[in-house]
Amino acid sequence: MNQPIETEDRVDPAALAARLSDEMPADIAEALNDQLPQVSAAILQNLPLDTAIGVLDTADLRDAGEIIEAIPRDRVVPMLSGMSADRAADVFLELDEPVRSDLIGRLDAETKASVAPLLNYPEESVGSLMTTEFVSVPANWTVAQTLEHVRRVERSRETVYAIYVVDPRSKVLLRALPLRRLITTDPDVTVLEAARSRLPVTISVDASREEATRLISKYDLLAVPVVDGSGQLVGIVTVDDVIDAIVERQTDEVHRFGGMATIDEPYMDTSFSHMIRKRAGWLCVLFVSEMLTASAMQGFQGELERAIVLTLFIPLIMSSGGNSGSQATSLLIRALALHELKLSDWWRVALRELPTGLVLGSILGAIGVVRIALWQLLGFFDYGPHWPLIALTVACALIGIVTFGSMAGSLLPFVLRGCGFDPAAASAPFVATLVDVTGIVIYFGVAAVILHGTLL
Helix, strand or coil: CCCCCCHHCCCCCCHHHHHHCCCHHHHHHHCCCCCCCHHHHHHHCCHHHHHHHHHHHCCCCHHHHHHHCCCHHHHHHHHHHHHCCCHHEEEEECCCCCHHHHHHHHHHHHHHHHHHHHCCCCCCCCHCEEECCCCEEEECEEHHHHHHHHHHHHHCCCCCCEHHHHECCCCCEEEEEEEHHHHHCCCCCHHHHHHHCCCCCEECCEEEEEHHHHHHHHHCEEEEEECCCCCCEEEEHHHHHHHHHHHHHHHHHHHHHHHCCCCCCHHHHHHHHHHHHHHHHHHHHHHHHHHHHHHHHHHHHHHHHHHHHHHHHHHHHHHHHHHHHHHHHHHHHHHCCCCCCHHHHHHHHHHHHHHHHHHHHHHHHHHHHHHHHHHCCCCCCCCCCCHHHHHHHHHHHHHHHHHHHHHHHHHHHHHHHHHHCHHHHHHHHHHHHHHHHHHHHHHHHHHHCCCCCCCC
């Protein structure tokens, strides 16, 4: 990766623009990400207008708001007007007032009408993800009229692979007509006659982005039309927008599942202080939570003094419970995200995870018994005359802890979803901490029963 240029004086923007002008917009955006926003702004001004618009339209371009602010108003307004409405709205959200209002006020009426409504939708809604640049025609238009219309407007539309047929008066969406069908149909028939009789798949403007992803995946769509409460077509969500949203969402969930706050910048571009701030908070929370483990062990101090051999298996017991809980949490978070499960399915999951935990715990318990027996019989370590009881204690504790870990890890996402939180907040470290504390209690509770009268 190139080192960022410190000042604009060290680079010739015109020369760099000439060198980059034949590259793909995504590659130019990647090159600009290595420069300071002021330098990127100077380079964009030296690129052909269409190329500059394509670069700004690239979701991977970082610091787009700062770049826009560094470009003179008379130069940047044509760029913003040429961008797709949804991407322009994203860039405007990065701007502070009064710059945002000033730039919106300078847009032409058509662009302003396309962009302004998108700024008012909640961030995680379909409305914030959709674009208003689609092809729609009245139901009484002929195929020939529609084809001519597509030729005129295709450069200003996000996609022309689907033409949306609306009622001439109410503007309610009636049908979705694929471009292929439009091209191969008799030019003299109406588009409503050319379209298939079935109603199009639609999504509400207030629906979640996850629902848009599910519909596009389920019906193999390139775009899904977005309608308001009266059925009027207000926008479309395209598959590339969904992919961008998925990447952003999964990055956020991976960070949280690892037990840290979300980092928006690439790893190597994240400053040391920013990295510390993002990681320290969750780490401190988890550390304080782990103190409960120490408190639990203090409660069994007498048992530890009388049977010091039990301490040898504490790491083994605790890690097994945490691992089983993390496995279950990963499976359930994914299933909930894909809508394979509903909140009302929690009891089905519990009935499934209970025997699963018992079997997995039994497998680990058997391995633990074999390990203790081999070490004792082969002379690797002397666990004392009551080693069979110690082996039984470890086996039973593993069954209990792994079962508890599976149940806790599988039901915690349901609890969080029911309380209105993101299930991804049930991070692996959080589940492991919960199981660690409970595991100590289970382990020494089992030991107190089995070893009573011998070691305890």
